[in-house]
Amino acid sequence: MLRLEKLSKTYATGDRALSEVTLDIPDGEVVALIGPSGAGKSTLIRCINRLVEPTSGRAILDETDITALRSGGLRQMRRRMGMIFQEYALVERLTVMENVLSGRLGYVGFWRSYFRKFPQSNVDEAYTLLDRVGLIEMADKRADELSGGQRQRVGIARALIQNPALLLVDEPTASLDPKTSRQIMRLIRELCDERGLAAIINIHDVKLAQMFVQRVIGLTKGVVQFDGPPDSLTEDVLTRIYGEEDWKETIAKEKAA
Amino acid sequence: MSAALDARLGRAWKKPPLIKRNWLRWSLIIGALIYFIAALASMEVNWSRVYEGLDRGWQFIIAFTSPDFGSRAADIREGLIESAIMTIAATVVGIAISIPIALGAARNIAPLPIYLICRTIVALSRALNEIIVAILLVAIFGFGPLAGFLTLSFASIGFLAKLLAEDIEDLDRSQAEAVKATGASWLQWINYGVQPQVMPRLVGLSMYRLDINFRESAVLGLVGAGGIGATLNTAFDRYEFDTAAAIILVIIVVVMVLEYLSGLIRKRMQ
Numbered sequence: 001m002l003r004l005e006k007l008s009k010t011y012a013t014g015d016r017a018l019s020e021v022t023l024d025i026p027d028g029e030v031v032a033l034i035g036p037s038g039a040g041k042s043t044l045i046r047c048i049n050r051l052v053e054p055t056s057g058r059a060i061l062d063e064t065d066i067t068a069l070r071s072g073g074l075r076q077m078r079r080r081m082g083m084i085f086q087e088y089a090l091v092e093r094l095t096v097m098e099n100v101l102s103g104r105l106g107y108v109g110f111w112r113s114y115f116r117k118f119p120q121s122n123v124d125e126a127y128t129l130l131d132r133v134g135l136i137e138m139a140d141k142r143a144d145e146l147s148g149g150q151r152q153r154v155g156i157a158r159a160l161i162q163n164p165a166l167l168l169v170d171e172p173t174a175s176l177d178p179k180t181s182r183q184i185m186r187l188i189r190e191l192c193d194e195r196g197l198a199a200i201i202n203i204h205d206v207k208l209a210q211m212f213v214q215r216v217i218g219l220t221k222g223v224v225q226f227d228g229p230p231d232s233l234t235e236d237v238l239t240r241i242y243g244e245e246d247w248k249e250t251i252a253k254e255k256a257a
Numbered sequence: 258m259s260a261a262l263d264a265r266l267g268r269a270w271k272k273p274p275l276i277k278r279n280w281l282r283w284s285l286i287i288g289a290l291i292y293f294i295a296a297l298a299s300m301e302v303n304w305s306r307v308y309e310g311l312d313r314g315w316q317f318i319i320a321f322t323s324p325d326f327g328s329r330a331a332d333i334r335e336g337l338i339e340s341a342i343m344t345i346a347a348t349v350v351g352i353a354i355s356i357p358i359a360l361g362a363a364r365n366i367a368p369l370p371i372y373l374i375c376r377t378i379v380a381l382s383r384a385l386n387e388i389i390v391a392i393l394l395v396a397i398f399g400f401g402p403l404a405g406f407l408t409l410s411f412a413s414i415g416f417l418a419k420l421l422a423e424d425i426e427d428l429d430r431s432q433a434e435a436v437k438a439t440g441a442s443w444l445q446w447i448n449y450g451v452q453p454q455v456m457p458r459l460v461g462l463s464m465y466r467l468d469i470n471f472r473e474s475a476v477l478g479l480v481g482a483g484g485i486g487a488t489l490n491t492a493f494d495r496y497e498f499d500t501a502a503a504i505i506l507v508i509i510v511v512v513m514v515l516e517y518l519s520g521l522i523r524k525r526m527q
Contacts, residue, residue: 049438078440088433093453102449106440113445155435162439 001026002048002166002198002234007057009043009222017043018222020057027165028196030189030228032209035219036242041202044219045168048200049081050074061166079106082159084188086171088151096135096154099143100126103161122161133187149180153187160191167192167199172209181205185212206233210252219232286308320498321506329492329500333507336488343484348361348467350406351413356459358414359421360447366425375418382415387473393483402483408468409477416469417462424458457526464519468512470521475508 004019006018017040025031033041046052048059050066059066066077082103090099104122105113112118118126130136133147133153143151152172159167169188185201187211192199203209209216210230218226218241225241226233235247326333328351361367361375387408394404428451435449478486485508492501 031340051434053440075440079439080436083435083438085431085435087431089431091432091436091449092429093456094449098449102436102441103439105436105442105445105449110442110444110448114440114448129468158435158439188309 001062003058003060004048005042005058005060007047007049008055009040009052010055016222018047018054021219021222021224023217023224023227025166025198025200027199028192029215030199030213031201031202031215032213032242033202033217033219034204034206035088035225039219040222041124041219043171045083045170045200045202045223048166048168049078049083056159059097069148073089075106079162082162082164082167084152084155084159084167084169084172086174088155089159090143090151090154095142096130096146097126097139099154100130100157100161103158105178106162107146124231125161127159129160130154132191148176149184150181152176152184155214156184156187156191160195163243164197167197169199169202171202173203173205181208182211188212206238206250207252216235260307265290270432271486278429284360317498320483320502322504323499324506325499326503326507329488329497329503330490332491333485333500333504335476336485336504337511338472339402340484340486343402343409343474344467344470346462347406347409347413348470350410351417351466351470352459352463353384353423354410355414357485358418359425360451362418362422363425364426364445366451369523370478375422379415379419379422382411383419385411387412387477388480391477391480395481400483400487405474405477405484408482409473412473413466413470415506417466421455424455427452457523460526461519461523464515468515468519471496471515472512 002025004021004023006022007018008016008020009018010016021044024217028096033044035041043052047054048061048066050069054067057067061077061080064077066074069077091102094102098116101116101118101122108118108122127136127139130139133156135150135153135157138146138150138154143154146154155172167188172188176184185189185208188201191197198205201209201213210233213230216226216228216230216233217224218237218239226237230252233251235251238247238250239245274282276285335503358375358378361371362379364372379465390411391404391408394407398404432454433446433450436446441449441488474484475486475489478484478488479490481487485504489501489504489508492498493503
């Protein structure tokens with residue numbers, strides 16, 4: 001269970017990206033985080049694994065206050081939070097296998113990782129995950145030889161090999177075509193269900209989010225504006241989150257009718 | 258049709274000038290012209306001295322038509338070997354020391370105090386010209402290749418660390434961030450998130466520095482720091498222009514071969 005208590009972030013420039021966000025996300029729940037660009041969605045998930053340092057408030061994962069951890073404890077905590085990125089963020093000059101195995105860096109010592117001598121169980125797990133996402137033949141290809149959808153699958157495998165309790169997903173479909181976007185979202189949802197993972201997914205495509213999540217949170221200017229099941233998203237709610245527009249086509253059809 | 262459009266239709270379009278204020282633009286252009294003409298006029302040329310020198314210069318050029326590789330062959334070979342050892346040793350030491358300094362001199366990786374220290378080392382190494390360092394080191398360690406080796410190592414550090422640090426500062430942040438998010442330690446983060454991104458640049462720079470170090474070793478010999486330069490210096494002192502021509506030809510060939518090799522390796526590294 002992830003709990004955010006009055007989590008706030010003010011950047012050095014004075015921009016208040018998050019103000020007192022309070023949320024509970026139970027184990028196994030897949031949540032979509034929607035909101036306009038600059039609403040603080042990326043900041044929110046980065047404050048949870050502290051790639052961005054929150055200014056105040058707390059983030060608590062299974063009784064441990066992440067915000068209070070020092071560097072060693074933080075590294076151990078990061079192992080429990082797999083992150084999937086916009087534009088994949090694979091290390092492009094490393095092979096697919098190295099990218100997947102890099103998900104184990106928090107568990108192995110420096111020299112082991114330096115000489116790429118990961119424990120056999122890690123190697124087996126990496127192959128199993130690559131097989132699960134349909135890329136086992138690509139294991140020794142360099143990451144920059146893959147297509148967008150394939151790269152994101154490698155990104156997913158990298159996050160899962162950490163054996164996380166929580167997935168932080170930052171716009172996973174932002175640079176993918178509509179079909180691949182659905183496949184990636186479906187894959188994330190299936191894997192969360194298989195493993196009982198909770199996930200926070202930042203996403204711009206409201207319809208796509210409604211298809212694959214159990215709960216939607218709307219963020220505007222760093223404040224939670226909406227929190228509810230996907231089918232309670234109405235045009236009014238979208239206007240509250242994004243501002244005035246014609247929202248009829250944006251929401252899943254049967255709900256808009 | 259809007260009023261803004263109305264006002265513009267039919268009017269020629271010109272790219273806005275880099276410097277918007279007219280008077281400033283023209284005074285800069287005219288000022289630069291005046292300075293250039295004044296600088297040319299201030300150079301004093303002693304034409305009768307130039308006339309005398311032409312003859313000596315011509316002899317030197319003529320020597321290239323009959324370079325003498327033979328009579329000082331042993332000296333040339335010894336000088337070349339000394340230069341090669343100096344060059345390779347200095348490049349290897351330079352790379353080894355410059356990598357940690359480059360990491361420290363990259364603002365996106367190092368905390369401010371370490372950044373300032375490393376940038377100071379880089380600035381110091383780059384501010385002191387090789388010749389000046391060599392004169393100092395020859396005074397301390399005496400004539401010979403040791404002074405040359407130390408000079409080239411010192412110069413390589415500034416060169417490699419600065420350019421590598423700039424490459425590190427340009428790296429793709431998301432790739433490095435993704436590695437950090439796995440719970441990697443700092444060293445693992447450098448090894449997985451940073452190193453793969455800057456490796457081609459490091460190899461290219463190292464090869465380039467190898468070739469610079471060889472060329473420099475020819476110059477450093479003139480101030481007593483050993484190598485092929487010392488051989489060249491001796492040839493000049495004896496007015497053996499044909500031997501000097503041979504040495505210069507050898508240097509040119511070695512530099513061209515190194516240039517070709519480094520190009521080949523850099524292409525392979527992508």
